[in-house]
Amino acid sequence: MRDVAVIGVGMNKWGELWEAAIRDLLAESVLLALDDAGIDSVEAMYIGCMSSGLFTHQEHLGSIGPDYSGICPIPGMRVESACASGGAAFRAAYIHVASGMADIVMAAGVEKMTDVDGGGATFALATAADQEYEVYNGVTFPGLYAMMANHHMHKYGTTRDQLSQVAVKNHLNGSKNPLAQFRMKVTPDQVKNSVMVADPLTLLDCSPITDGSAAVILCSMDKAKELTRKRLVKIIGSGHASDTIQLAQREDISSLKSTNMAAKQALEMAGRKISDINFAEVHDCFTIAEIMVIEALGIAPQGKGGKATADGITAIDGKFPVNASGGLKSKGHPVGATGVAQIAEIVKQVRGEADEGRQVKKADIGLAQNMGGSGASSVVHILEGM
Amino acid sequence: MVGIVGYGAYIPRNRIKVEEIAKVWGADAPSYKRGLMLREKSVPSPDQDTITMSVEAAKSAIKRAGIDPREIGAVYVGSESHPYAVKPSGTIVAEAIGATPDCHCADFEFACKAGSEGMFVAMGLVKAGEIDYGMGIGADTSQGAPGDALEYSASAGAAAFIFGKKNVVAESQFTHSWMTDTPDFWRREHQFYPSHGGRFTGEPAYFRTINGCAKALLEKSKMKPSDFAFAVFHQPNGKFPMTVGKQLGFTEEQMNQGWLCPTLGNTYSGASPIGLTAILDIAKPGDKIFMVSYGSGAGSDGFIFEVTDRIKEVQNKAVHTRAMLDSDNRRYLDYGTYTKFRGKIKLRGE
Numbered sequence: 001m002r003d004v005a006v007i008g009v010g011m012n013k014w015g016e017l018w019e020a021a022i023r024d025l026l027a028e029s030v031l032l033a034l035d036d037a038g039i040d041s042v043e044a045m046y047i048g049c050m051s052s053g054l055f056t057h058q059e060h061l062g063s064i065g066p067d068y069s070g071i072c073p074i075p076g077m078r079v080e081s082a083c084a085s086g087g088a089a090f091r092a093a094y095i096h097v098a099s100g101m102a103d104i105v106m107a108a109g110v111e112k113m114t115d116v117d118g119g120g121a122t123f124a125l126a127t128a129a130d131q132e133y134e135v136y137n138g139v140t141f142p143g144l145y146a147m148m149a150n151h152h153m154h155k156y157g158t159t160r161d162q163l164s165q166v167a168v169k170n171h172l173n174g175s176k177n178p179l180a181q182f183r184m185k186v187t188p189d190q191v192k193n194s195v196m197v198a199d200p201l202t203l204l205d206c207s208p209i210t211d212g213s214a215a216v217i218l219c220s221m222d223k224a225k226e227l228t229r230k231r232l233v234k235i236i237g238s239g240h241a242s243d244t245i246q247l248a249q250r251e252d253i254s255s256l257k258s259t260n261m262a263a264k265q266a267l268e269m270a271g272r273k274i275s276d277i278n279f280a281e282v283h284d285c286f287t288i289a290e291i292m293v294i295e296a297l298g299i300a301p302q303g304k305g306g307k308a309t310a311d312g313i314t315a316i317d318g319k320f321p322v323n324a325s326g327g328l329k330s331k332g333h334p335v336g337a338t339g340v341a342q343i344a345e346i347v348k349q350v351r352g353e354a355d356e357g358r359q360v361k362k363a364d365i366g367l368a369q370n371m372g373g374s375g376a377s378s379v380v381h382i383l384e385g386m
Numbered sequence: 387m388v389g390i391v392g393y394g395a396y397i398p399r400n401r402i403k404v405e406e407i408a409k410v411w412g413a414d415a416p417s418y419k420r421g422l423m424l425r426e427k428s429v430p431s432p433d434q435d436t437i438t439m440s441v442e443a444a445k446s447a448i449k450r451a452g453i454d455p456r457e458i459g460a461v462y463v464g465s466e467s468h469p470y471a472v473k474p475s476g477t478i479v480a481e482a483i484g485a486t487p488d489c490h491c492a493d494f495e496f497a498c499k500a501g502s503e504g505m506f507v508a509m510g511l512v513k514a515g516e517i518d519y520g521m522g523i524g525a526d527t528s529q530g531a532p533g534d535a536l537e538y539s540a541s542a543g544a545a546a547f548i549f550g551k552k553n554v555v556a557e558s559q560f561t562h563s564w565m566t567d568t569p570d571f572w573r574r575e576h577q578f579y580p581s582h583g584g585r586f587t588g589e590p591a592y593f594r595t596i597n598g599c600a601k602a603l604l605e606k607s608k609m610k611p612s613d614f615a616f617a618v619f620h621q622p623n624g625k626f627p628m629t630v631g632k633q634l635g636f637t638e639e640q641m642n643q644g645w646l647c648p649t650l651g652n653t654y655s656g657a658s659p660i661g662l663t664a665i666l667d668i669a670k671p672g673d674k675i676f677m678v679s680y681g682s683g684a685g686s687d688g689f690i691f692e693v694t695d696r697i698k699e700v701q702n703k704a705v706h707t708r709a710m711l712d713s714d715n716r717r718y719l720d721y722g723t724y725t726k727f728r729g730k731i732k733l734r735g736e
Contacts, residue, residue, distance in 0.1 A: 018590035117584035195417045 003221035008037025009344035014212035014332035022112035033215035043102040048089030048109035049336035054124035082128035086339025087370030087379030108215035109340035146198035149288035162306030164191035166287035174326020176357040181332030210332030214341035237382035239265030258378035259296035281342035283371035339370030350385040389554035394446020395663040400429040423624025427541035427651025439544035446704035459517025464500025499681025501655035526654035531579035541651025545659035564599035565685030599686035611635035615673035618644030618661035620680035
């Protein structure tokens with residue numbers, strides 16, 4: 001395996017983009033990433049997308065991506081792992097370059113979610129859960145994470161206010177991100193008193209429905225040194241693990257085994273400990289998810305994720321900043337794009353190019369954690385500035 | 387000078403509160419009230435429909451116009467709840483007010499802007515000299531599917547306007563129509579309840595269309611929001627018209643009088659026309675009024691009126707709109723009675 005760097009990143013403004021089709025979204029970020037890298041094509045493209053079929057009735061993104069980006073006839077391939085599709089696409093692109101099969105490969109991610117109504121989106125997202133045993137019984141994703149939250153609160157004493165603090169922190173960071181969907185700051189009371197979705201999760205505990213895309217360009221290190229004058233950002237760790245798709249089959253629903261396993265793999269590959277990492281972008285699809293993820297990564301001890309958040313450990317100026325981008329909560333969650341956007345954020349931070357007010361002070365090594373379903377798949381990457 | 391010579395509105399006496407509907411569906415009433423800026427809505431009685439309400443509003447319009455109904459050369463009823471799929475509402479209305487037989491008649495349908503369409507066309511025929519007086523009516527007994535967000539707002543009411551060249555109370559100075567194919571809300575043949583595109587009905591539909599029409603109208607008239615005493619916009623809920631008005635530069639003071647939705651609900655084809663009647667009830671000579679309707683599908687009709695000296699003579703010739711809205715005669719329904727009144731309970735043999 002040879003060394004691989006990320007030499008270009010692109011992300012469009014996320015939100016309810018009524019005038020943009022999935023092809024427009026995809027092409028916009030692809031072109032931004034090509035521009036950032038200073039190149040006009042790549043040798044292959046992986047596209048993370050959870051459910052373009054259900055959301056837009058359009059499959060075959062392996063053609064749409066290169067076609068509407070104007071870079072045919074390069075090979076394109078869609079990668080799907082529910083909400084971890086973007087992270088999985090990035091890993092596939094990484095393996096492609098690291099193997100020596102190609103020098104320059106793009107990982108893009110996209111989701112166009114507003115072509116269906118709320119019921120349609122809830123149905124599409126619920127296909128990431130077990131259709132026969134979970135969805136059949138009426139469970140949707142807020143319901144699954146609410147069960148996880150209730151168990152976490154019961155077992156570890158995690159509080160309503162600690163959940164709120166995740167949203168407060170991420171909206172504060174997102175308020176400084178011009179590409180974020182919801183840039184308003186929120187207070188703990190607003191989070192607690194917003195409309196109940198699935199007890200204890202309120203509307204402001206949940207990530208939104210978003211149209212958006214992101215793209216990053218991976219390049220062999222030798223070639224990268226020729227191509228870019230920007231700070232080289234090397235992929236030093238990659239991990240990927242699964243867990244039972246059913247929450248009911250897990251030994252413990254208040255911890256995320258797949259995230260823990262993927263993180264162990266990535267850290268071992270990088271030869272680092274979690275304490276060596278400066279900051280992270282994690283999958284806060286619900287506030288409880290961020291609390292459980294920072295525990296699974298080892299940023300906080302098991303059961304102490306809520307307290308760590310409330311203590312400011314994960315704030316932008318804390319000991320271990322988490323979701324400086326605003327996270328899924330504020331930035332938005334176009335599911336297939338999320339994992340790729342996390343990588344784009346890590347690269348921006350490591351290059352020192354993050355927006356004013358949310359640049360992490362020491363940002364040499366960053367970690368991205370992307371998760372599918374209720375933690376049934378997880379992808380973790382660690383990137384270091386050279 | 388072409389403009390409004392008589393106007394009238396009708397609002398049924400029945401009401402249902404947001405809390406009463408929310409209770410049945412296990413919904414959070416305060417968040418609906420906050421989100422929709424809506425407290426209650428009007429409900430038609432079982433023997434009321436678009437036609438009967440149109441007749442009531444038309445009679446008030448004739449009283450204010452002070453004309454012989456036989457002088458009315460056109461009757462146009464705009465609604466998305468015409469009682470008959472085939473057979474005009476307008477013929478019954480025209481017959482009931484005594485405007486037949488030398489009269490042109492048509493029913494209009496363009497979701498919530500069918501009423502302003504009738505006004506637009508009636509006024510155009512008067513301006514062209516084809517008829518002396520023309521009547522445009524907007525009326526609806528709107529339906530929202532049980533449990534749908536629409537059920538909190540879909541209400542009933544009517545407004546009627548007679549246009550002419552003599553004895554004008556509000557001169558029509560400028561008009562503009564703006565439309566695109568934007569399918570945000572629809573009801574297909576044989577469907578009882580409408581379907582809608584959720585949040586798509588907002589920014590890319592309502593706001594884009596009203597902004598498009600209003601800006602074109604301001605440009606055409608070379609006027610600015612501060613030139614107007616009043617402004618009224620289509621009001622599918624309480625929040626949208628206030629938001630779009632502020633986006634355009636209008637103030638709450640300019641919009642409050644025509645902003646009926648918080649206690650009336652969404653009267654669909656009647657919405658901005660009824661708002662206009664409430665404004666005319668208190669307007670003073672010289673006041674300028676800015677009105678933009680909205681109909682899903684989607685389009686807007688915009689009007690600029692200037693009130694004349696004659697307004698004072700007609701305001702009290704018929705019941706004021708807000709007097710019906712805030713009447714002591716209001717009757718609050720429980721959800722069961724409401725479903726019976728609205729025909730939501732299907733009886734044996736139906």
